[in-house]
Structure formats: C-alpha cells, structure tokens
Amino acid sequence: xxxxxxxxxxxxxxxxxxxGAERVVLQLLRRLDATSFVxxxxxxxxxxxxxxxxxxxxxxSDCGRRGTHRGWAWMNVLARxxxxxxxxxxxxxxxxxxxxxxxxxxxxxxxxxxxxxxxxSLEGTREGAIRTLARRVGTFALHRFADRVTAxxxxxxxxxxxxxxxxxxxxxxxxxxxxxxxxxxxxxEAGALPADxxxxxxxxxxxMGRLHRQKGFDVLIHAFAASGAPGTLLLIGDGPxxxxxxxxxxxxGVARRVAFTGFLPNPHALISRADxxxxxxxxxxxxxxxxxxxxxxxxxxxxxxPTGPEEIMEDERTGLLVPVDDEEALGRAILRVLRExxxxxRLGAEAAERAAAYDAPTIVRRFESLFRQTVGR
Numbered sequence: 001x002x003x004x005x006x007x008x009x010x011x012x013x014x015x016x017x018x019x020g021a022e023r024v025v026l027q028l029l030r031r032l033d034a035t036s037f038v039x040x041x042x043x044x045x046x047x048x049x050x051x052x053x054x055x056x057x058x059x060x061s062d063c064g065r066r067g068t069h070r071g072w073a074w075m076n077v078l079a080r081x082x083x084x085x086x087x088x089x090x091x092x093x094x095x096x097x098x099x100x101x102x103x104x105x106x107x108x109x110x111x112x113x114x115x116x117x118x119x120x121s122l123e124g125t126r127e128g129a130i131r132t133l134a135r136r137v138g139t140f141a142l143h144r145f146a147d148r149v150t151a152x153x154x155x156x157x158x159x160x161x162x163x164x165x166x167x168x169x170x171x172x173x174x175x176x177x178x179x180x181x182x183x184x185x186x187x188x189e190a191g192a193l194p195a196d197x198x199x200x201x202x203x204x205x206x207x208m209g210r211l212h213r214q215k216g217f218d219v220l221i222h223a224f225a226a227s228g229a230p231g232t233l234l235l236i237g238d239g240p241x242x243x244x245x246x247x248x249x250x251x252x253g254v255a256r257r258v259a260f261t262g263f264l265p266n267p268h269a270l271i272s273r274a275d276x277x278x279x280x281x282x283x284x285x286x287x288x289x290x291x292x293x294x295x296x297x298x299x300x301x302x303x304x305x306p307t308g309p310e311e312i313m314e315d316e317r318t319g320l321l322v323p324v325d326d327e328e329a330l331g332r333a334i335l336r337v338l339r340e341x342x343x344x345x346r347l348g349a350e351a352a353e354r355a356a357a358y359d360a361p362t363i364v365r366r367f368e369s370l371f372r373q374t375v376g377r
Contacts, residue, residue, distance in 0.1 A: 007375055008038045010087035014097045016048030018263060020176055020288045021093040021119045027177040029058050031364040042081055044074060044097060049263055079108040088375045093117045102145045113147040113374045121306040122159045124283035139163040148374050152176050152286035155307035176286045177363035180295045183268045187296055192269035194261055203231035203275035203338055208267055208289045211239030216280035218248050219327055225252035227331030229338060233258045236267045272296045276337040282324055284308045291358050294351035299344040301333040318354045319347055
C-alpha cells in the first residue's frame with residue numbers, strides 16, 4: 001500500500017514575540033509527525049524573542065513588513081510566498097494576521113484551505129467603541145473566508161460564533177499545548193534564577209505576562225499593597241506599561257517590594273519557586289502562564305476573566321478564582337494561600353494533576369486531526 005504524500009502545512013504569524021500564539025506554533029513545528037506533515041513558517045516581520053527557538057529544519061520566510069517591504073509591499077511578498085510554497089493548508093494565528101492571510105490568499109488566487117486561529121477574547125477588552133466595533137465587524141466578515149476556525153477555549157469559540165454569525169459548535173476549541181516535561185526540566189535548571197533573586201524577601205508572589213493593561217498588573221500591585229501581604233511581588237515580562245506600573249508601585253508605597261524582572265529566557269525556574277502564582281488578567285484567550293504554574297505544582301489565584309481561567313481551574317479545588325478588577329478579593333485570596341499551608345499544598349497538588357490535560361503531545365494530535373480533516377486525508 002502506497003503511503004500518502006505528507007501534508008504541507010504553512011504557518012503564519014506576525015513575528016516571534018514571546019506570546020502564547022507563538023509558543024503554540026513552536027510546539028506544532030517541533031511535534032507534528034514528520035512522516036505525515038511538512039512544516040514551513042511565514043513571518044510578517046522576522047523579529048522577536050523566540051526566533052532562536054524555531055527548529056533548524058523548518059524553512060522561514062520573512063515578508064519584511066517593518067524592514068525591506070514597508071507600507072503595503074509586504075502584502076505582495078506574502079501572496080507570492082504563499083503561492084511559491086504550494087501548501088496543502090494555511091494556518092494563521094492572531095486577528096490582524098488572519099486578515100492578512102485572507103487578503104493574500106485571495107490576491108494569490110489560491111484554492112488552498114485556510115484555518116484561522118483565534119487566541120484572544122472579544123469581550124472584556126475595553127478597547128473603545130470604535131475599535132471594538134471594528135473588530136466585531138471584521139470578525140463577522142473575516143470568518144466567511146475561512147475553511148475552518150479554531151479557538152483556544154470553549155468560551156472563546158462561542159464568542160466567535162456569535163460575532164461571526166456562525167452555527168453553534170462550528171468553531172473548534174483546541175486548547176494551547178503546554179510542554180509539561182520540558183518546563184519541569186527548565187524549572188530544575190541550576191543557576192537559572194536571576195542574579196538578584198537572593199535579595200528578594202520571601203514569600204514570592206509571582207505574575208507573568210506582557211506589561212499591558214490586559215494583564216491587570218496594576219490591580220495586582222494595588223491588591224498586594226492593600227492586603228498587607230509580606231514578601232516580594234515579582235512581575236515577569238516586559239511591555240508598554242512598565243513605567244506606568246513602576247509609578248503605580250511608587251504611589252502604593254510598595255516600590256521596594258515589587259521587582260520587575262523583564263523578559264526571562266527561562267521563567268520557569270522562578271515560577272517553580274513561587275509561594276503563590278497570580279493571574280490578574282482582565283481578558284485572555286487561554287492563559288499559558290497559568291497552566292505552566294499549575295503544572296509546576298504552584299498554588300494559583302486567577303480572575304474569572306473571559307476566557308480560559310474558569311475552564312482551566314475549579315475554584316477551591318485546583319486554585320482560587322476571584323472577580324476581575326477586584327483588588328480586595330484578589331488580596332484576600334493571596335493572603336489565604338500564604339497563611340494556610342495545607343490549602344496551598346492541596347491546591348498545588350490538584351493543579352498539577354489538572355494541567356496534565358494540556359500536555360503538548362495530546363493537544364498536537366488534535367491539531368493533526370484538524371489538518372487531515374481540512375485537506376480531506
């Protein structure tokens with residue numbers, strides 16, 4: 001019996017920043033069955049902290065959006081690259097890139113199936129009336145051109161269906177794959193902690209993510225200050241609100257006990273030593289950082305933000321859930337974990353068991369099934 005030809009999968013991302021979508025694509029590039037799939041990657045701009053983590057055997061094309069092909073010239077490069085790659089399926093991540101994928105496929109005249117992957121809640125963003133309307137109208141129009149649409153949580157899948165006027169259950173929910181064995185190995189690496197970690201008083205309350213309004217770090221700083229929690233609040237990541245968050249810590253009187261680590265190549269060594277991990281987000285899609293902390297057995301506190309935490313965590317069993325933007329409730333939950341070691345131990349152990357559902361090999365098999373179904377093999 002002749003073995004079928006491998007399916008050529010072209011992945012499309014804006015760049016290789018250190019976000020959840022980029023990490024999902026890295027897991028797919030590393031783990032897709034090499035006998036059944038041929039992988040390639042197109043970046044609108046070849047930049048980002050995770051560039052060096054792309055597997056060496058994966059061809060990468062650069063559209064030069066912020067370099068050699070500024071303006072709209074990069075769109076022509078994208079269309080030509082799509083046509084030259086002759087993929088069997090195109091898989092695009094993130095809303096703006098999805099829009100580019102639809103336009104470039106049309107410009108190239110390709111019949112190639114297109115899968116659009118939504119990663120971020122449409123609700124709770126408070127982007128302003130014009131931007132919110134534009135995204136919802138864009139979502140309605142955009143998904144008419146897709147062959148398949150996926151989301152990384154059930155709640156987000158239902159949001160997209162409502163916004164795009166699609167039938168219920170037509171958007172497939174596949175959670176983000178998390179490399180559990182890999183992150184546990186990273187957590188155990190000797191010498192991986194930041195050099196100044198020894199100067200941070202315990203306990204450690206840890207949050208991780210882009211320093212942006214979405215992540216609610218301003219609320220976390222206020223909760224830390226108002227609750228009187230001891231120790232150090234550690235914020236892992238970088239972003240446009242770093243200066244504003246420094247100022248927030250100053251005004252709250254806790255600047256000396258809030259440490260901004262910046263981007264860490266291996267944040268898991270620090271997360272694995274957290275006394276409590278906090279996800280203070282106002283909205284998400286599927287918070288990888290929360291699952292990673294759970295996998296490392298850390299007791300976690302998270303907001304009930306749209307979307308993800310309420311699907312990942314069960315309140316009082318695998319973590320503590322609190323309302324969005326509620327400094328008082330967030331502070332109380334943090335103090336409970338710090339003051340009740342039995343609770344912290346139980347939450348951490350249950351969290352580690354729950355995180356196993358998101359192990360990368362299991363989730364990647366679901367993506368493989370999606371690709372096969374989409375191309376009809």
